[in-house]
Amino acid sequence: MLTAVPDIRKIIENRSLITHFQPQVSLKRKAVVGLEALSRGFDPQSGEIIPPTLLFEQARDRASRLALDRACRTNAAESFAALHRKDKSMMLSMNIDASCINEETRGSCHVLNLVTRCGISPSNVIIEIIESRCEDMDALMAFVKFYRENDFLIALDDVGAGFSNLDRIPLLKPDVIKLDRTLISGVDKHFHKLEVVRSFVQMSNRLGCLVLAEGVETAEEAMCLLSNGVDVFQGYYFARPAPGLDAVPGMASKVDALAERHRENRTQQIADDKRLYSSYDLTVLTMCQELAETQAKDMGQVLAKFVDTYDSVECLYVLDMRGNQITDTVCDPRRLKTSKRFLYEPAEVGADHSLKEYFLPIQAGLEKFTTRPYISLASGNLCITISHMFYHKSSGRHRILCVDMSRAEEGGPR
Incomplete structure (x- = not known):
C-alpha cells in the first residue's frame, strides 16, 4: 500500500507517469472508435x-497543475503515436485541465506542437474539457477556437454532473458531449434520468454533435441508452483503463452480443408497440363512435363508463376545435396521486389546450395523433395521450376526444 506520495515536482521531472487507455465503443459499428488517455x-x-x-491533488498551485497537465498530455500522445501509425482511424481523447487555460498560457500551442511532433493527425485528437474547472472563459473560448480551426475536435466532459454549466454548450459548441456516470448509473431503472439523457440526445442531434455515455457498468444500461439514441459508450462493462493498446480480451464478443440483443429487442418492441397501439386506436375509435351519438349533457357519464370499461385508460376529456375543454376531465380515481396535488390536477371545463402537443396536429389537419410517453399533469403518471377528432351529431360540430393511456410499464413513477 502506498504510504506517502512522492513530491509532485519529482514526479513531473522524472516523468514518473504512466498512461492507461480506456476504449470508447460504438455498438452500431461494432468497433472501438477511440481511446481516452487516463494518467x-x-x-x-x-x-x-x-x-x-x-496524483492531481498534489498539484495545488497553478504552476504545478500546468506542469502536471502537460506532462500527462505528453505521455498520452507519445504512447498513442505507435497505434496511430498502424490505425489512422482511431481517435485519441485527452483531458485538458481548463483551469490551466488563461492569459499566461494563451497562444502557447502546446497541444498542437505535441501532436505534430508525435506524428498524430490533429483530426484524430479529441480535446476533453472538464466544464467545472474554467477560471478564464475568454481564454478558454480563444483556446477552443484555435484548436477547432486546426482540425481538433472538442468534447465537453462531465455533462450532467453536479452543478453542470449548461451555458457552455452554446458557447463552446462541442463536437462531443460526454454524459457523466452519475447520470448514466441506473438509467435503465430511473425514468427521470432517462428523460434527461433523451433531452441531451435530442439537443445533440439538432446541434450536430455526438453523445458519449461514460461510466457504463451493466448491459442493461448500455441497452437502454442504445435504444434511446446513444451509440458510443465508455465504462467498466466494456473495459477498465489499462496500460498498452492491445485489444481487450472478450470485448468483441460482448459488443456482438449486445448488438444482436439490441436488434432482437427493437424488432420485438416494434411488433409489440404495433399491436398495442392498434388496440389503443380501436378503443379510441369505438369511444368516438359512441360519443358521436351522445347528447352533450350526457358526455360526462359516457366518459365515466369508458374509464370503468377500459383498464388502460387514466383520464378522458373532450375539446372543441379551438382547443377549449368542453367536458370535465374524468379520471380513474385509483390512479390519481394523493400527494403533490398542487402539481398534478385534472383540467376543468374551459381549460385551454390550444398549445398542447396532442391538439396542434389535429388543428393542422390530422384526424388523430398519439404523443410520446410523458408525465401527465392530470395524474402525475407516465402516459401517452391519443387525440381523435369525431363529428358530434346533436351539436352539428366536430369535437376532439383526448384519452390518457397508462404506460407505467415503461418504468415511469407510479
Whole structure:
C-alpha cells in the first residue's frame, strides 16, 4: 500500500507517469472508435501506482497543475503515436485541465506542437474539457477556437454532473458531449434520468454533435441508452483503463452480443408497440363512435363508463376545435396521486389546450395523433395521450376526444 506520495515536482521531472487507455465503443459499428488517455503516477522507488485523484491533488498551485497537465498530455500522445501509425482511424481523447487555460498560457500551442511532433493527425485528437474547472472563459473560448480551426475536435466532459454549466454548450459548441456516470448509473431503472439523457440526445442531434455515455457498468444500461439514441459508450462493462493498446480480451464478443440483443429487442418492441397501439386506436375509435351519438349533457357519464370499461385508460376529456375543454376531465380515481396535488390536477371545463402537443396536429389537419410517453399533469403518471377528432351529431360540430393511456410499464413513477 502506498504510504506517502512522492513530491509532485519529482514526479513531473522524472516523468514518473504512466498512461492507461480506456476504449470508447460504438455498438452500431461494432468497433472501438477511440481511446481516452487516463494518467496515473507511480513511485519510482517502489513502483506502486498513484491513483489519479491522489496524483492531481498534489498539484495545488497553478504552476504545478500546468506542469502536471502537460506532462500527462505528453505521455498520452507519445504512447498513442505507435497505434496511430498502424490505425489512422482511431481517435485519441485527452483531458485538458481548463483551469490551466488563461492569459499566461494563451497562444502557447502546446497541444498542437505535441501532436505534430508525435506524428498524430490533429483530426484524430479529441480535446476533453472538464466544464467545472474554467477560471478564464475568454481564454478558454480563444483556446477552443484555435484548436477547432486546426482540425481538433472538442468534447465537453462531465455533462450532467453536479452543478453542470449548461451555458457552455452554446458557447463552446462541442463536437462531443460526454454524459457523466452519475447520470448514466441506473438509467435503465430511473425514468427521470432517462428523460434527461433523451433531452441531451435530442439537443445533440439538432446541434450536430455526438453523445458519449461514460461510466457504463451493466448491459442493461448500455441497452437502454442504445435504444434511446446513444451509440458510443465508455465504462467498466466494456473495459477498465489499462496500460498498452492491445485489444481487450472478450470485448468483441460482448459488443456482438449486445448488438444482436439490441436488434432482437427493437424488432420485438416494434411488433409489440404495433399491436398495442392498434388496440389503443380501436378503443379510441369505438369511444368516438359512441360519443358521436351522445347528447352533450350526457358526455360526462359516457366518459365515466369508458374509464370503468377500459383498464388502460387514466383520464378522458373532450375539446372543441379551438382547443377549449368542453367536458370535465374524468379520471380513474385509483390512479390519481394523493400527494403533490398542487402539481398534478385534472383540467376543468374551459381549460385551454390550444398549445398542447396532442391538439396542434389535429388543428393542422390530422384526424388523430398519439404523443410520446410523458408525465401527465392530470395524474402525475407516465402516459401517452391519443387525440381523435369525431363529428358530434346533436351539436352539428366536430369535437376532439383526448384519452390518457397508462404506460407505467415503461418504468415511469407510479
